[in-house]
Amino acid sequence: MITGKPETNELRRATMGSQTNLSWNRKLAEIVLVAVIYIIIARLGVIISGQLVSVSGLWPSAGIALAALLLRGYYLWPGIFLGAVFGGGILDSASTPLLISSILVSLCFGVGMTLEAMLGTFLIKRFIPDPNPYNRRKDVFVFIIIALLSTITNAFVSVLSLIFTGFAPSSSFLFTLLIWWFGDFVGIILVVPIILIWIGAPWWYRRVQDNPGELLLLLILILVTSAAIFQVFFNFDLGDYPVQFLLLPFLLWAAVRFGQLGVVLFVLSELIFASIGTLNRRGPFMLPSLNSSLLLLQAYIGTISVVGLTLAASITEQLKVQSDLKKLSENLELQVRERTGQVEKGNAKLRAEVQERREAEQALRQLSASLEQRVQERTTELELANKELESFSYSVAHDLRSPLRSIDGFISILKEECFPETDEKSNKYFNRVHAAVMHMGQLIEDLLKLTQVSRKEIEVRDVDLSDLVQRIADELMSEQTDRKVEFKIQEGIIVPGDKQLLGILINNLLDNAWKFTRTRTPAVIEFGSINVDTSKAYFVRDNGIGFDIRYADTIFKPFSRLHSTDEFPGTGIGLATVQRVVQRLGGRIWVEAEVDKGATFYFTFIA
Structure with a gap:
């Protein structure tokens, strides 16, 4: 409850309201910004691909959508939805008879891309604890798997909408699905690392700052070699040789010297030149069918992306391990010096304690020997006493049987000869004496069995x-x-x-x-x-x-x-x-x- 003067309470309410409005206004501005950026990048993707709507070998907007949710949160999904609806290009050429179909397809584009981005964000936050998923090889592999899984949702929803509305023939379903899937996948592999590395990890700037000339030389060599291999500015016959593999040394160079940033720049350059060359029916990926050429291009881009990011992650891990080992070595040296001083101070005390312990151990050994001897003597005495007790019990039980037989015999004689005719009461007394004798006899027999159990050798x-x-x-x-x-x-x-x-x-x-x-x-x-x-x-x-x-x-x-x-x-x-x-x-x-x-x-x- 808010208490105080009325003027103060009103001021607090007004301040809280303005903060809430500012928060919502900021979120709304971010949603609009994401939608605008998505539409601009999507239009560029359509222009670069030269294909119908967003069926492209590269769809950078997929990376923009995923990076936005990873950095800011799920509340940006309306911006992704709007960007996908208006950025796919399907509404641009929609005639009046096809307007409803165009709207439905565009809405499916929005739903598919939103699901893809949200699913990818959820899985990355669930299975990759590091904010930068490119610092460890394990995280890179998990990121690639998540990218493959999440992009299939958008590809499936969007391609089905194109098929059902007649914008694409059903015979091309599998090809269109693969192109769309790989386009989103490559877009995520390229764009997300650039954004996350640029914003979240300043270490790449130190690498570039320390070696600007080397980076410039590397980029010039990559651009010139890519232009020559994919015949962007040159037109000469390279035969059937796999000349695209000439670029692998540059990939290694970029990964070793500039990490994930170098890999992303290399792959981006390759994608641009390879796409231009392939669409113009030039370069090593030229096949009889343009569709087949695009699939081969996507496979190549995906392969070098995975290899490059994995290699860069391995190098990053190694550098981190080296840095941690260096810090650990310095800390250990400091601790060793401190510990050495403590050990030297404690040596004298330890020697004195060792001498005292030796004397105590000697006294303990003497006491132990004495106790052991006493225990042995006591054990011998107890064993002898137990044997004597068993022998005594057996003898007593055995010797009691003869007097009992005599008592029983004399009672029988007394009854038969001295009192041959007795009344019922006398017979009862005789019977009770006889029963007591028999009970005592049985008790003696049981005692003998009990002692025999203890004395018997086991066979x-x-x-x-x-x-x-x-x-x-x-x-x-x-x-x-x-x-x-x-x-x-x-x-x-x-x-x-x-x-x-x-x-x-x-x-x-x-x-x-x-x-x-x-x-x-x-x-x-x-x-x-x-x-x-x-x-x-x-x-x-x-x-x-x-x-x-x-x-x-x-x-x-x-x-x-x-x-x-x-x-x-x-x-x-x-x-x-x-x-x-x-x-x-x-x-x-x-x-x-x-x-x-x-x-x-x-x-x-x-x-």
């Missing part, structure tokens, strides 16, 4: 896991024939490993699945394998009661249970034994489970 051989699972499943089915359990066993799983340890592992997992599926009808127990990362994993899956996944780590601890023995009998050693087996085999085990939806135990191992 690797091929093990048919599918067959092993099937045999254990058959045993479980034979023990409880009243249960309905469906086993799904993947066939052909043969792996290298220790058969006994793998048997313990599979037996415990299947026994676990058997136990926790007893409430399911039918129960389903599945065994198979899957790919996990780059290794193979095996699984035992059931549809039993499952459990809360939060307790996944707890179930592998010895004596850990998630259910009471009244619900599901067991010792709590089975899954601990499974984990010990997997660890012995160099693998890992994990579980996925959900309450009332079963559990899946996955395991891997290394033979």
Whole structure:
């Protein structure tokens, strides 16, 4: 919001309005200027070509249009449109019967040229980051490709309008399209570099200023040689010799000494003399047909333009690299001198630090040797303690079996001989003692298996896991024939490993699945394998009661249970034994489970 005195606000509004009007007035003036320049250049192109409307081997106005949008912006498109409408020459000779057709063709000329210029500008700004697209070989190639792509739009639209309105025969469509296309292309290749180089790069002026005599001599030689080769001022027979190639040394001279400007001046001179000679049926491009001669001329001009601009870009890149290297060398020398002084000052300090580091390394080596010895001693002690603990556990479990058998035997004798006739309550007590003894016996057996897993030497051989699972499943089915359990066993799983340890592992997992599926009808127990990362994993899956996944780590601890023995009998050693087996085999085990939806135990191992 504008605040302040009323007089001040009015002055500000008036100033802003005048600035806006000035901006629009300037843009309008630029649009009119572009249209006028386009029309003048287009008329000159028609006069030089001697052809109908703008079907010319050179159409400089295409370069004027593209350069204008590149330098000032897209807002100049109305000027290009008007210039193309009134500069093509089609309206000059339009009679009254053909007036409407002439207007339609002229409008198509305007649309085609506007699309060509805007498409070329968009593609150049999109794919060439450098404001001057002639400084690098890569940018030159991209510019040439963009020029070829954008000019085909105008050629196609304009030639089709000529064909449809009867200004050109349909039989000459391809020839007219090529002439138009190459005319716009050559116009862009010649005119755009001149404008962009003249306005945007002052380096060419320094080259000309340093060598004006050389440039004048080069231009005189080019003009004289071109006039002789294309017989502009001379008329003598040169035979069928390719004399146009005599001009290539001048192209190299122009590119090496004067860069893109020299190349553009050379190509422009060649185009003027070659066009005059060819239109007068003289010179090396003279063929039986004038159309064929013009196409050959365009190919020649396009070739020397591309070669010259590429060569000039290569030289410009090389000069820039040399200049950058020189600056970099100077900066490096300065940095080296500064760094040398710093290094000399730091050498004394560095020597002192090196001496301190040597002393510290010596002390560190001594400490490391001492620590290594202590670690070795501690490791030996731990290994010995582990062996003694395993031996003790095995001995305790083994020695407990005999007293348990005695207790069980004496309880049986006591019941049969001393109390042959007991009431129901006494029988219940005897049965509870017997069950406790059996549970203790099973617990001791499981402990022995657990210690055996740690003590056993691993013997690797091929093990048919599918067959092993099937045999254990058959045993479980034979023990409880009243249960309905469906086993799904993947066939052909043969792996290298220790058969006994793998048997313990599979037996415990299947026994676990058997136990926790007893409430399911039918129960389903599945065994198979899957790919996990780059290794193979095996699984035992059931549809039993499952459990809360939060307790996944707890179930592998010895004596850990998630259910009471009244619900599901067991010792709590089975899954601990499974984990010990997997660890012995160099693998890992994990579980996925959900309450009332079963559990899946996955395991891997290394033979």
